Amino acid sequence: MSDNGSDSALPYGDLHTDILIVGAGPVGMTLLHALSESGKRVLIVDRKPRGAWVSDPRTLALSHGSRQVLERLHAWDNSAATPIREIHVSQAGGFGRTHINASDYELPALGYVMRYSDLAASLDVGIAQNTLIDHCEVADLAIEGDEIHANIDRHGRRLRIVARLVVHAEGSGTQSPDVKVRDYGQRALITDVTTEPTHGHRAWERFTPDGPLALLPNGRNYAVVLTAPQAKAEELAMLNDEAFLDLLRERFGARMRFVSTGPRASYPLALRVRTPLVRPRQVWIGNAAQTLHPVTGQGFNLGLRDAWELAEELHRRTDSGAPETLAAYAARRRVDRYGGAGFTDGIVRLFSNDISPLRYARGIGLLALDLAPPLRHFVARRMIWGARAWI
Ligand SMILES: Cc1cc2nc3c(=O)[nH]c(=O)nc-3n(C[C@H](O)[C@H](O)[C@H](O)COP(=O)(O)OP(=O)(O)OC[C@H]3O[C@@H](n4cnc5c(N)ncnc54)[C@H](O)[C@@H]3O)c2cc1C
Structure with a gap:
């Protein structure tokens, strides 16, 4: 982690930059790298100490397309990535299943699994000390002509950053009337499990009456993402390890033996979509x-495409925050954003219940996916490439 927030590296008076990125998570850092050859001055600020991501317990599935972008940015750590070569999708207590294999697409993997902390660490490498300012809280933003002024609190000191554009990459915490929220009333429980036999690079997505349950190959273990209604998730979080393993055994049957499990963390689940995506001299x-x-x-994969396409727009414009730059970016992202949100929301609503006609329809759907190559290819392309599956 950084120093404990010493201000010695910061000059007194205003800091001037072309682009200020608020939030040094994986998406903000991706944008910073993607702008490195743009000739623009870029600063990134975060409210947490640099390196705080080391304790983030999330594990992310990254698409093949995301790997290609991270490689171009020299931020791909192959030693931290576990390839997914096959995905098996099924529903508990219902018929129908589908199976997607990387070899059908002549690719080494459909995607990769990586810890959030490893992804953040590889993005953090090469970011200069004076480019990333941590312990920063944006107090307010004000437009002044063709500039945007950000007043920032840092250890009781007020700092002003003058920019042409502020890019908001601060994650999902901010409340705003521009953000439409659909609360799923569910939580995701995440943990690691060891199994026998080991995963063989196969991922499992199992739809259960409580919600989806995913096993993602990660190192020698599986990363578990278990979705359940709020109250049930709280109960599951309190189970002892053996009872939690019994639950997995019950949900997966004799497919594998669950041997041990690690600590659990839990996240509330909601769909949040911001409209409009841009405001004067600001973009999200x-x-x-x-x-x-x-x-x-899909979350990070979609965010990475946001960062990449914003950088492409900014590369070719002189004034980073000009209305036409921001409008062009928002128009470019429409299909991918709404397509990704609609696809994911549709799956959650279709699979997070146990109404019997729906269970039957899901079985038909999964069978259809397995039997109809064009449909299966569409779903596979979406996983491998993201937006390129739509167009
Ligand atoms: C259980 C779970 C599983 C997931 N699995 C996947 C997956 O398999 N694949 C996938 O692609 N995605 C997945 N996601 C989604 C993924 O984690 C997010 O899409 C991704 O982390 C978004 O990155 P971000 O940089 O936009 O935001 P964040 O990762 O939230 O980072 C935001 C950064 O902004 C900083 N910040 C916040 N507020 C402020 C502020 N006011 N001022 C300054 N800085 C601020 C934070 O400290 C943080 O560093 C999963 C999410 C969860 C919860």
Whole structure:
């Protein structure tokens, strides 16, 4: 982690930059790297100490397309990535299943699993000390002509950053009337489990009456993402390890033996979509623009495409915050954002219940996916490439 917030590196008076990124999570840092050859001055600020991500317990499924972008940015740590070569999708207590294999797409993997902390660490490498300012809380923003002024509190000191554009990459915490929220009334419980046999690079997505349950190959273990209604998730979080393993055994049957499990963490689940995506001299990317249910593993992948396409727009414009720059960006992102949010929301609503006609329809759907190659290819392309599956 950084120093404990010493101000010695910061000059007194205003700081001037072209682009101020608020939020040094994986999406904000991706944008910073993608702008490195743009010739623009870029600063990134975060409210937490640098390196705080080391304790983030999330594990992310990254698409093949995300790997390609991270490689171009020299931020891909292959040693921290576990390839997913097959995905098996089924529903508990119902017929129908589908199976997607990387070899059908002539790819080494459909995607990769990586810890949030490893992803953040590889993005953090190469960010200069004076480019990332931690312990920063934005107190207010004000437009002054073709500039935006950000007043920032840092250890009781007021700092002013003058920019042409503020990019909000501060994740999903901010409340605003621009953000439409659909609370799913569910929580995701995450943990690691060891199994026998080991995963063989196969991921499992199992739809249960409580909600989806995913096992993602991660190192030698599986990362578990278990979704359940709020009250049930709280009960499951309190189970002792053996009772939790019994629950997995019950949900997966004899497919594998669950041997041990690690600590559990839990996250509330909601769909949040911000409209409009841009305001004068401001733009929102990543979870600050849209937060999705983790069932389709799309959140960061979508945020990375936000960062990449924003950088492409900014590369070719002189005034980073000009209205036409921001309008062009918002128009470019429409299909991917709403497509990703609609696809994920549709899956959550279809699969998070146990109404018997729906269970039957889901079985038909899964069978259809397995039997109809074009449909299965559409779902697979969405996982591999994201937006490119739509167009
Ligand atoms: C259980 C779970 C499983 C998931 N699985 C997947 C998956 O498999 N695949 C996938 O693609 N996505 C997945 N996601 C989603 C993924 O975690 C997010 O989409 C991704 O982390 C978004 O990155 P971000 O940088 O936009 O936001 P964040 O990761 O939230 O980072 C935001 C940063 O902004 C900082 N910040 C916050 N507020 C302020 C402020 N006011 N001022 C300054 N800084 C601020 C924070 O300290 C943080 O560093 C999952 C999410 C959950 C909860």
